[in-house]
Amino acid sequence: xxxxxxxxxxxTGGAGFIGSNxxxxxxxxxxxxxxxxxxxxxxxxxxxxxxxxENADNYVFEKIDICDYNALKECFxxxxxxxxxxxxxxxxxDRSITGPAExxxxxxxxxxxxxxxxxxxxxxxxxxxxxxxxxxxxxxSLGATGYFTxxxxxxxxxxxxxxKAAADHLVRAYHKTYGLDTVTTNCSNNYGPYQFPEKLLPLxxxxxxxxxxxxxxxxxxxxxxxxYVEDHCEALELVFYEGETGETYNIGGHNEIENIELVRMxxxxxxxLLGGGPRENLIEFVKDxxxxxxxxxxxxxxxxxxxxxVPRYTFEQGLRLTIQWYLDHEEWLEGCxxxxxxxxxxxxxGKR
Ligand SMILES: NC(=O)c1ccc[n+]([C@@H]2O[C@H](COP(=O)([O-])OP(=O)(O)OC[C@H]3O[C@@H](n4cnc5c(N)ncnc54)[C@H](O)[C@@H]3O)[C@@H](O)[C@H]2O)c1
Numbered sequence: 001x002x003x004x005x006x007x008x009x010x011x012t013g014g015a016g017f018i019g020s021n022x023x024x025x026x027x028x029x030x031x032x033x034x035x036x037x038x039x040x041x042x043x044x045x046x047x048x049x050x051x052x053x054e055n056a057d058n059y060v061f062e063k064i065d066i067c068d069y070n071a072l073k074e075c076f077x078x079x080x081x082x083x084x085x086x087x088x089x090x091x092x093x094d095r096s097i098t099g100p101a102e103x104x105x106x107x108x109x110x111x112x113x114x115x116x117x118x119x120x121x122x123x124x125x126x127x128x129x130x131x132x133x134x135x136x137x138x139x140x141s142l143g144a145t146g147y148f149t150x151x152x153x154x155x156x157x158x159x160x161x162x163x164k165a166a167a168d169h170l171v172r173a174y175h176k177t178y179g180l181d182t183v184t185t186n187c188s189n190n191y192g193p194y195q196f197p198e199k200l201l202p203l204x205x206x207x208x209x210x211x212x213x214x215x216x217x218x219x220x221x222x223x224x225x226x227x228y229v230e231d232h233c234e235a236l237e238l239v240f241y242e243g244e245t246g247e248t249y250n251i252g253g254h255n256e257i258e259n260i261e262l263v264r265m266x267x268x269x270x271x272x273l274l275g276g277g278p279r280e281n282l283i284e285f286v287k288d289x290x291x292x293x294x295x296x297x298x299x300x301x302x303x304x305x306x307x308x309x310v311p312r313y314t315f316e317q318g319l320r321l322t323i324q325w326y327l328d329h330e331e332w333l334e335g336c337x338x339x340x341x342x343x344x345x346x347x348x349x350g351k352r
Contacts, residue, residue, distance in 0.1 A: 006032045006033060007032075007033045007034070007082055007083050007129075008033070008034045008036070008079055008080045008081050008082050008083070009033055009034065009035050009036065009081070009082075009083045009084070009085060009240075010036045010038050010075070010076065010079075010081045010083070010084045010085070010114075011023055011026075011035055011036065011037050011038070011084075011085045011087065012038045012039065012066055012084065012085070012086050012087055012088035012110075012114065013038075013039055013045070013086075013087035013088030013089060014035075014037030014038065014039050014050070014061075014087070015037065015039040015041055015045035015046055015047050015049065015050065015061075016039070016044050016045055016046075016087065016088075016091070016196075017044070017091075017190070017192075017194050017195040017196060017199075017229070018087055018133070018190055018229060018232060018233070019037070019039070019087045019088075020046070020049035020050055020194045021192060021193065021194060021229045021230065021232075021233050022085070022087070022233045022236055022237075023035060023037060023050060023053060023059070024049075024050065024052060024053060025230070025233045025234070025237065026233075026237060027053040027056050027058060027059045028053070028056070029237070030058070031057075031058055032058075033058060034058050034059075034060070034079065035058060035059050035060070036060045036061075036062055036075065036079050036081065037050070037059070037060065037061045037062065038062050038064050038066065038072070038075065038088065039061070039062075039063065039064075039088060040063060040064060040065035040066070040088075041063060041342075041345055042090070043196070044091065044092075044196045046194070046196075046336065046341045046344070047061065047344050047345055047348065047349070048332070048335070048341055048344040049194045054348070060079065061349065062075050063345070063349070065106075065110075066088050066106065066110035066111075066113055066114060067105050067106060067109055067110050067113065068113075069113045069116070069117075072113055072114065072117060073117060076117050076121075081117075081121075082121070082126065082127055082128055082129070083128060083129040083130070083131070083240075084114055084118060084129075084130050084131065085131045085133065085236065085240055086111065086114055086130065086131060086132050086133055087133045088106065088110060089103075089106055089107045089110075089163075089164065089167075090102050090103045090106050090107060090160070090163075091160070092160070092196075092198055092199070093137075093158050093160045093161075093289070094198075094289065095160075095198075096158055096159035096160035096163070097158065097159065097289070097290060097291075100159035100163075103159050103160055103163040104159075104163055107160075107163035107164055107166070107167050108163050108166045108167055108170070111132070111167035111170055111171070112170055114130070115130065115170055115171065115174045115180070118130045118174070118180055119174060119178050119180060122178060122179065122180050122181070123178070127181070128180065128181060129181045129182075129183070129240070130171065130174070130180060130181065130182045130183075131182070131183050131184075131185070131236070131239065131240045131243075132167065132168060132171040132182065132183070132184040132185070133185055133187070133236065134164050134167070134168050134184055134185065134186045134187070135161065135164050135186060135187060135188075136148050136186050136187060136188045136225070136250065136252065136296050136298050137156065137157075137158070137160065137161035137164065137293065137296065138154050138155075138156050138161050138164055138165040138168060138186060139152045139153070139154060139155060139156075139186070139296075140153075140154075140155030140156060140157050140161075140293065141155075141157060141293035141294045141295060141296070142294070142295040142296065142297055143294070143295065144295070146297070147297045147298060147299035148186070148250060148252075148296070148297065148298050148299065149250060149299045149301075149302070150186075150248050150249070150250055150302055154168070154169075157291045157293055158291055158293075168184055168186075168248075171184055172184070175245070175246045176246075181245045181246075182245065182246060183239050183240065183243040183244070183245065183246075183247055183248070183249070184247075184248040184249070185235065185236060185239050185248070185249050185250075185251055186248065186249075186250050186251070186298075187227065187232050187235070187250075187251040187252065187298075188224070188225035188226065188227050188251065188252040188253070188296060188297075188298045189224045189225060189226050189227065189296070190226075190227055190228075190229045190232050191226055191227075191228065191229065191318065191319075191322055192228050192229030192230060192318065192321070192322050192325070193229070193322065193325045193326075193329070194229075194332075195229075196336060197333055197336050197337060200259070200262070201262075201266070201322060202326055202333065204263055204266055205266065205270070205322075205323060205326045205327075206326070206333055206337075207282065208266065208267060208270050208279045208282060209270065209274070209327070211282070212282065213282055213283075213284040214263055214267070214279075214282045214283045214284060215284055215285075215286045216259060216260055216263055216283055216284065216285050216286065217259065217285075217286060217287075217288050217289050217292060218285070218287075218288030218289075218292060219260075219285065219288075220258060220259045220260030220263070220285060221258050221259070221260065221294075222258065222259050222292060222293070222294055222295065223256050223257065223258050223259075223294070223295040223296065223297065224256070224257065224259065224262075224296055225252045225253065225254070225255055225256050225257075225296050225297045225298050226253065226255040226257060226262070226315055226318075227251065227252055227253040227255065227311060228253070228311065228312075228313040228315075228317075228318030228321070228322070230312070230313065231253060231311035231312055231313055231318075232251060234309065234312070235249070235251045235303060235309045236251075238303075238307045238308075238309050239303070239307065242307055243307065244306070247306075249302060249303040249306070249307070250298045250299065250300055250302060250303065251298065251300060251303060251309070252297070252298025252299070252300045253298075253300070253311040253313075253315070254297075254298075254300070255315040256295075256297050257315070260283070263280075263283060264280055264283075265319060266319070266323065267279035267280045267282070267283075268280075269319060269320060269323050270323065273323065273324070273327070274327075
């Protein structure tokens with residue numbers, strides 16, 4: 001798909017962590033495309049993230065639950081939607097263990113609704129691209145060596161990753177069965193601005209700056225492959241506009257780090273920036289998460305070869321930028337924790 005094509009793109013989950021970063025990147029970069037942010041604003045959706053673009057001519061927000069087919073259809077018809085970049089999902093593994101039903105509803109049934117709308121458009125011979133944004137967690141856990149590639153078997157271990165895997169399979173089936181123009185991306189752990197403070201990095205930053213314990217699951221030796229969110233957004237842009245139909249692309253930054261080492265790096269950076277410490281003394285090992293995958297690591301060779309994507313940030317650069325962002329945006333973090341951010345929708349969209 002040529003980069004200059006005018007598109008009317010539904011970005012689902014645009015008020016979440018990656019969605020916000022993606023829209024802040026795409027909206028000013030592609031004035032010819034219209035971006036319709038479809039988000040039902042769960043606890044993880046925060047419209048205040050998008051203040052910089054909320055009045056842009058090529059941006060619209062629609063408060064819709066992707067489980068509501070009729071509302072989605074009305075929105076697609078109204079805006080003449082011809083593509084979807086699908087990020088809306090329940091995304092927190094811990095929550096999926098205590099309450100898997102919402103994960104099945106949003107991540108599987110919600111994806112199904114969007115695919116059905118795409119299928120209708122496709123069968124009416126209208127051009128329609130569907131980009132499924134997924135995770136490397138669908139591949140399960142690695143041993144001490146090896147990498148996930150596009151050929152790796154799906155072996156999800158948590159209700160979260162199982163629901164994402166099911167959605168990926170539906171997307172694949174809609175391409176193979178109906179010929180729908182699809183692309184899928186499977187990305188490793190993201191970090192950066194606007195991440196809800198239940199996730200590892202913002203949680204640890206807040207605890208470390210307020211003198212609270214830093215809870216680390218099990219022995220802390222689980223390995224994750226970290227990618228700065230802006231690098232992920234650039235990869236998503238490239239795959240959406242230039243990816244080959246029916247293809248999947250793995251996205252990762254070759255930054256394999258044990259959780260405990262990540263927390264130690266974070267403590268050292270905070271000690272360096274703020275003085276005091278050593279904050280490593282706040283580390284506390286807690287009972288491991290059930291079914292906790294040991295190691296994830298992505299081989300990003302295919303996307304590099306096919307689309308020329310490589311990450312721009314080293315882990316040290318990304319980590320420093322991230323820590324500094326949270327230190328500079330204490331109000332944002334506190335607003336998330338107090339629930340204050342929920343008022344933003346009422347204040348700015350409530351009367352529309
Ligand atoms: N965060 C990561 O490290 C990571 C890595 C790889 C892939 N992903 C995938 O990227 C996507 C975005 O992840 P994130 O970290 O930004 O998640 P997030 O939890 O921060 O945001 C999810 C967004 O989806 C919205 N949403 C949830 N259910 C919805 C529904 N039924 N209808 C409409 N909107 C709904 C929420 O309101 C929120 O704005 C997810 O699909 C996730 O699986 C995330």
